[in-house]
Amino acid sequence: MSSNLSYWEKATFFNFDIVIIGSGIVGLNAAIHLKKTCPLLKIIVLERGFLPSGASTKNAGFACFGSLSELMEQEAICGTEGLMLLIEKRWKGLLKLRTLLGDENLDYRQFGGYELFTNDDDATIEQCVSKIEHYNKLITPIIGTQAFCLANDKIKSLGFNNVQNLIYNQYEAQIDTGKMMFNLIQLAQSLQIFILNNCQVNEIISDDKQTVIHTNQGKFYCKKAIVTTNAFVKSLLPGLDVEPGRGQVLITKPIENLKIEGTFHYNKGFYYFRNINDRILLGGGRNLDFNAEATTEFGETSLVQNTLEMLLTNIILPNTPFEIDQRWSGIMAFGKYLEPIITEAKPNIFCAARCNGMGIAMGSQTGTDVAELVLKSL
Numbered sequence: 533m534s535s536n537l538s539y540w541e542k543a544t545f546f547n548f549d550i551v552i553i554g555s556g557i558v559g560l561n562a563a564i565h566l567k568k569t570c571p572l573l574k575i576i577v578l579e580r581g582f583l584p585s586g587a588s589t590k591n592a593g594f595a596c597f598g599s600l601s602e603l604m605e606q607e608a609i610c611g612t613e614g615l616m617l618l619i620e621k622r623w624k625g626l627l628k629l630r631t632l633l634g635d636e637n638l639d640y641r642q643f644g645g646y647e648l649f650t651n652d653d654d655a656t657i658e659q660c661v662s663k664i665e666h667y668n669k670l671i672t673p674i675i676g677t678q679a680f681c682l683a684n685d686k687i688k689s690l691g692f693n694n695v696q697n698l699i700y701n702q703y704e705a706q707i708d709t710g711k712m713m714f715n716l717i718q719l720a721q722s723l724q725i726f727i728l729n730n731c732q733v734n735e736i737i738s739d740d741k742q743t744v745i746h747t748n749q750g751k752f753y754c755k756k757a758i759v760t761t762n763a764f765v766k767s768l769l770p771g772l773d774v775e776p777g778r779g780q781v782l783i784t785k786p787i788e789n790l791k792i793e794g795t796f797h798y799n800k801g802f803y804y805f806r807n808i809n810d811r812i813l814l815g816g817g818r819n820l821d822f823n824a825e826a827t828t829e830f831g832e833t834s835l836v837q838n839t840l841e842m843l844l845t846n847i848i849l850p851n852t853p854f855e856i857d858q859r860w861s862g863i864m865a866f867g868k869y870l871e872p873i874i875t876e877a878k879p880n881i882f883c884a885a886r887c888n889g890m891g892i893a894m895g896s897q898t899g900t901d902v903a904e905l906v907l908k909s910l
């Protein structure tokens with residue numbers, strides 16, 4: 533512990549009822565639910581970064597519940613009933629986030645979502661089209677109406693090249709990720725949740741009497757700890773089924789008369805793009821080298837970035853000059869199962885992680901669920 537801490541500092545800033553580790557969407561939602569349910573709880577969120585430094589401030593801002601080809605893949609993994617439960621969680625999760633912060637604070641815009649199929653995608657498009665009715669039937673009891681339809685008439689007006697088919701879902705939307713996180717942090721602070729940044733947690737030790745959180749700033753003491761460090765969770769809780777997956781992104785400079793509006797998936801969701809403030813944000817390409825992208829290190833590779841640029845030139849903006857303004861990456865968490873992990877991993881140490889690249893839809897509920905587990909244990 534830093535040698536210059538005062539008696540006051542140690543007594544006031546290092547003792548809490550609950551310590552939450554990680555200030556992403558899941559950690560903040562856990563803190564907010566706990567504080568709203570039990571206002572007297574003294575809660576702190578410890579974040580290693582100057583800003584949240586995982587996925588929640590780095591993502592693409594799709595408020596979506598799965599493109600048709602993604603749903604097909606997921607149904608093969610978890611069965612029809614399992615998939616329905618997942619879709620319901622994502623849909624209700626989005627409603628929960630919107631209710632918590634309000635559409636204005638998210639800049640929520642329901643432009644709809646599209647899945648693109650290029651001329652060489654014959655087999656996939658046939659399969660997907662044949663499943664439109666099936667997935668419409670599955671989601672109708674959940675969202676109250678059908679969602680998927682073919683929208684090939686829109687291909688020309690969107691200006692794409694080499695695209696043969698589009699499947700449209702009018703219930704998909706986009707948000708401003710920065711505004712979401714800014715407002716989540718402000719909401720947490722307004723509820724008197726204390727957030728400390730630049731505080732890296734290195735170890736958590738719990739016994740019958742107390743839980744001790746060892747950090748680069750000293751030891752914090754609490755009754756219960758919640759680990760919401762997502763892709764980085766194994767450094768604190770080894771053995772969980774969590775694999776990191778880096779997502780690389782780029783954004784163009786503003787483009788005059790940009791025709792593209794909405795959220796778009798391509799190649800089974802491995803590529804995704806959207807409009808934002810007259811720009812195109814494009815990400816994906818983990819499938820080009822799964823091993824290299826299964827990392828907790830931030831960074832960009834020329835393989836992925838060049839492929840993203842080629843996609844812009846050849847398919848998305850074929851007749852429009854563009855310049856790249858920024859590139860970045862974020863780290864997601866994946867696992868064998870599509871459900872997040874929400875558990876008491878060790879006595880008094882809880883964990884909520886692994887939203888499988890769908891944290892905007894799943895993060896609020898995941899945070900709430902782990903908070904409920906903790907409340908039951910108090």
Ligand SMILES: Cc1cc2nc3c(=O)[nH]c(=O)nc-3n(C[C@H](O)[C@H](O)[C@H](O)COP(=O)(O)OP(=O)(O)OC[C@H]3O[C@@H](n4cnc5c(N)ncnc54)[C@H](O)[C@@H]3O)c2cc1C
Nearest residue numbers: 554556558580585586587588591592594733779862891892
């Ligand atoms: C490029 C990209 C695009 C994405 N696009 C979408 C999308 O369009 N729609 C969607 O629904 N989802 C998307 N996602 C996924 C979504 O962002 C995540 O599922 C979600 O943000 C996970 O939230 P989290 O709170 O679990 O984790 P994180 O946001 O990763 O939060 C974990 C936090 O823990 C902190 N931390 C880690 N280790 C420690 C430690 N030892 N001590 C203290 N703090 C620590 C990290 O700095 C981080 O802030 C995308 C992700 C990426 C990377």
